[in-house]
Amino acid sequence: MIVNVSKFKIAQGAFADVFIDLHSRTAFKLFKSYKHPDLNGTGKEEIGETKTNAYRRKVFDTEIKAYNSIQASSLLKQFTPKYHGTLKVKVLDNCGKDISFQYLRRCCYKMDFIEGENEKIDLLDDKIIKILEKKIGFNLDVIKEAFIDMAVIYTSDSSVIYNENEFKIIDFATLDFSKFEPSKNSLGENPYDNLNI
Incomplete structure (x- = not known):
């Protein structure tokens, strides 16, 4: 698939850019190289x-494993954006120049785009959660338990996108890779040295 950045709204994250197609109401999460x-x-x-x-x-792989895992849960499918699978992309800038080298082209997945407020799940105000739980009809604690039941153990950095009719959780994975962040420890050792990557 060819992604021309001039035709997409782009949301930037630490690991990936999300290309949003407002016409089809879909989004492509493409990991940065x-x-x-x-x-x-x-x-x-x-x-x-x-x-x-x-x-x-590796981070992409854990997110894909998580998305594949939750497909067996009707509850989690209801409260996550619809997953459309992975794809390989070619990226063109506003002038039509190929900038695919800036991305890991095979590390891309497609999901439905949900419009609304975006907040880290652990920072979401309790009052807002209670209002949304009552209006939309869910229990966040039950959803979090369902993730664990499906071996999706990393939700602490997840975000939620919500509006008055929808509550969707994004950015979840089967492993917590944050413990491998490449900051130098006090001994000057690189924590990646022992990773088999």
Whole structure:
């Protein structure tokens, strides 16, 4: 698939850019490569291109495993954007120049686009949660337990997109890769040295 950035609304994250197609109401989450001009301060530049890209592929893999896992749960399918699978993309800038090298082209998945407020799940105000639970008809604690039941254990960095009719959880995975962040420890060791990536 060809993604021309001029035709998409773009939301930037630390690991990926999300290309939003307002016409089809879908979004493509495409992971950034080492060569992306904005890695958003994730610090992975210090470990070099090979390990940075391998790490990002591992994060992508855990998100895909999580999305595939939750397809067996009607509850989780109801409270996550509809998943349309993975795809390989070619990215063109506003002038039509190929900038695919800035991305991990095979690390892309498509989901429904949900319009609304976007907030980290653990920062969402309790009053708002109670209002949404009552209006939309869900229990957030039950949803969190359902993730665990489906072996999706990393939701602490998840976000929710909500409006008066919808409540959708995004950014979840089967593993917590944040513990492998590439900050130098006090001994000057690189925490990636022992990773098999």
